[in-house]
Amino acid sequence: MPIKFINVSKKFKDVYAVKNLNFEIDDKKITVLIGPSGCGKTTTLKLINRLIERTSGEILINGLSIDKIDKIELRRKIGYVIQEIGLFPHYTVFDNIAVVPKLLNWPKNKIKNRVIELLNLVNLDFKEVINKYPYELSGGQRQRVGVARALAADPELLLMDEPFGAIDPINREILQDVLLNIQKKLKKTILFVTHDIREAIKLGDKIAVFKDGEIQQYDSTINLIKNPKNKFIENILGINAKLNYLEFVKVEKFIEKDFLVTNSISNINKIEKECLIIFTNKFEGFVLKTDIKKGHIKIRNDYVTPDQSVLEALNIMFKHNIHCLPVIEKNNEIKGIIKYEKIILK
Amino acid sequence: MNYINYLIVNKDIIIKELFNHLQIILYALPFAILIGVGTGILISKHQKLSKYVLYLTSILMTIPSPALFGIMVIILGPFKLGLGKPPAIIALVIYSLLPMIRNTLSAIKSISKEMIDSAKGMGMTEMQILFKIKIPLSLPIIMSGIRNSIVMGIGIAAIGYYISAGGLGYFIFAGLSRGRYEMIITGIILLASLGMGFNYLLLKIESLLTPKGLRFKN
Numbered sequence: 001m002p003i004k005f006i007n008v009s010k011k012f013k014d015v016y017a018v019k020n021l022n023f024e025i026d027d028k029k030i031t032v033l034i035g036p037s038g039c040g041k042t043t044t045l046k047l048i049n050r051l052i053e054r055t056s057g058e059i060l061i062n063g064l065s066i067d068k069i070d071k072i073e074l075r076r077k078i079g080y081v082i083q084e085i086g087l088f089p090h091y092t093v094f095d096n097i098a099v100v101p102k103l104l105n106w107p108k109n110k111i112k113n114r115v116i117e118l119l120n121l122v123n124l125d126f127k128e129v130i131n132k133y134p135y136e137l138s139g140g141q142r143q144r145v146g147v148a149r150a151l152a153a154d155p156e157l158l159l160m161d162e163p164f165g166a167i168d169p170i171n172r173e174i175l176q177d178v179l180l181n182i183q184k185k186l187k188k189t190i191l192f193v194t195h196d197i198r199e200a201i202k203l204g205d206k207i208a209v210f211k212d213g214e215i216q217q218y219d220s221t222i223n224l225i226k227n228p229k230n231k232f233i234e235n236i237l238g239i240n241a242k243l244n245y246l247e248f249v250k251v252e253k254f255i256e257k258d259f260l261v262t263n264s265i266s267n268i269n270k271i272e273k274e275c276l277i278i279f280t281n282k283f284e285g286f287v288l289k290t291d292i293k294k295g296h297i298k299i300r301n302d303y304v305t306p307d308q309s310v311l312e313a314l315n316i317m318f319k320h321n322i323h324c325l326p327v328i329e330k331n332n333e334i335k336g337i338i339k340y341e342k343i344i345l346k
Numbered sequence: 347m348n349y350i351n352y353l354i355v356n357k358d359i360i361i362k363e364l365f366n367h368l369q370i371i372l373y374a375l376p377f378a379i380l381i382g383v384g385t386g387i388l389i390s391k392h393q394k395l396s397k398y399v400l401y402l403t404s405i406l407m408t409i410p411s412p413a414l415f416g417i418m419v420i421i422l423g424p425f426k427l428g429l430g431k432p433p434a435i436i437a438l439v440i441y442s443l444l445p446m447i448r449n450t451l452s453a454i455k456s457i458s459k460e461m462i463d464s465a466k467g468m469g470m471t472e473m474q475i476l477f478k479i480k481i482p483l484s485l486p487i488i489m490s491g492i493r494n495s496i497v498m499g500i501g502i503a504a505i506g507y508y509i510s511a512g513g514l515g516y517f518i519f520a521g522l523s524r525g526r527y528e529m530i531i532t533g534i535i536l537l538a539s540l541g542m543g544f545n546y547l548l549l550k551i552e553s554l555l556t557p558k559g560l561r562f563k564n
Binding site: 046049051072073074075076077078080082083085086087088089090091092099100103133134135149159 | 458460461463464465466467468469470471474479482483557558559560
């Protein structure tokens with residue numbers, strides 16, 4: 001569900017909480033809203049499920065104004081996750097997850113199957129937790145239940161308001177990975193509010209930086225890091241942003257086709273491509289163009305998989321003083337190569 | 347021996363007045379709960395209104411109980427209800443309002459805004475939020491308000507004797523004016539045990555009504 005904001009403003013008395021928002025949230029992607037507290041990011045989120053009504057402007061979901069959809073129906077179609085406090089303490093895990101399906105009058109069997117399916121999805125053992133109350137769970141487990149609950153009725157759109165804010169750093173990383181995994185499988189449109197730039201870079205396909213109710217910059221994560229528009233954005237990004245980016249971004253985003261495949265290296269003197277991959281039934285190694293030019297053909301064995309981080313690829317390159325690496329899937333399928341000069345940001 | 351003798355001779359009166367006393371309380375109870383808890387829920391959404399209502403009920407509570415019973419007699423007099431149980435029951439209802447409204451209000455206010463937002467965000471209607479979230483979560487505190495009102499009411503109902511509503515007040519006040527200690531002691535013991543008994547019973551009900559997920563707090 002793509003969402004479009006047209007000139008949206010919200011005033012509380014005389015103060016603008018958000019002012020003239022004009023932006024579009026991409027379908028099936030994670031869009032992160034980030035900024036200091038009081039910058040309007042949470043307000044923006046709540047404008048979509050109408051927990052806060054806008055003062056002026058128009059919000060379109062799938063091209064349809066949100067005023068044209070019944071408020072209650074709209075909310076039942078949107079998953080909503082807040083900090084762990086949002087779980088109902090007098091409901092068991094089962095009942096918490098089943099809230100929206102019950103509101104939608106699903107048959108009992110369907111609800112039960114769905115709850116089990118969702119608990120599996122967020123990596124919880126359903127037998128262990130299904131009848132527990134929130135106070136019997138750890139913070140991380142509670143948040144997983146929160147995510148499962150939001151996904152219960154299979155909404156296309158998920159609104160997440162600092163969902164992992166109260167979780168310790170180690171569990172937060174784990175939960176972020178859980179979320180990324182879910183996203184890989186389910187491809188939802190996710191709007192994610194955070195004040196943690198590391199989290200934003202890790203999760204966001206796109207990032208919108210808020211300040212004083214206005215969007216300072218809205219761009220793909222890579223572009224934002226490469227070209228911060230002003231000092232404020234640079235400050236938000238901090239000195240580690242580039243490194244964070246390399247740590248979180250997967251090799252698959254940088255794959256190029258600048259390679260040849262061969263099954264023997266008996267008579268190679270000159271190749272057009274950067275890299276020659278030796279492949280019989282499985283990956284046997286690779287030879288670099290630069291090595292051939294220097295006259296000594298050296299077969300190297302290193303490679304990366306597409307889901308490794310770029311930082312890991314860089315690490316291997318530095319270690320062997322080379323500028324590119326083959327990318328090989330775990331089942332021995334050749335994906336391409338990754339080049340140093342493509343990774344390094346200006 | 348005087349005392350035991352008194353009990354044996356007067357056991358019929360004792361049972362009758364005990365019954366009268368219970369009657370006043372049990373008649374007042376449903377009205378008090380309906381009005382007190384109902385008002386609490388209705389005004390919980392309006393900050394200012396709830397302030398005024400709490401203010402008003404606290405003033406009502408400062409009226410000395412004999413005076414309130416007296417006022418009731420005057421107000422209900424024209425309707426030929428001036429004496430007997432009706433004024434006593436109404437006075438008791440008025441006295442119960444403050445603890446009930448106050449507890450209901452503070453219970454509902456203690457539910458975090460985030461939780462309500464999260465219920466709203468999932469598409470619950472106002473009614474569903476009230477009955478599925480607000481009331482179950484407030485029940486323990488509302489119940490303790492009800493318990494306070496009842497236990498307090500047991501004592502106050504004794505004043506009903508002065509307006510011929512009957513009840514255990516008879517033993518205390520008649521005993522005082524006649525200088526008969528065995529009467530006074532009977533009244534006190536009965537009132538105290540009634541209070542303790544109700545308190546215990548209502549505590550049990552309270553913990554039964556507390557949703558399972560909240561019981562760890564007790």
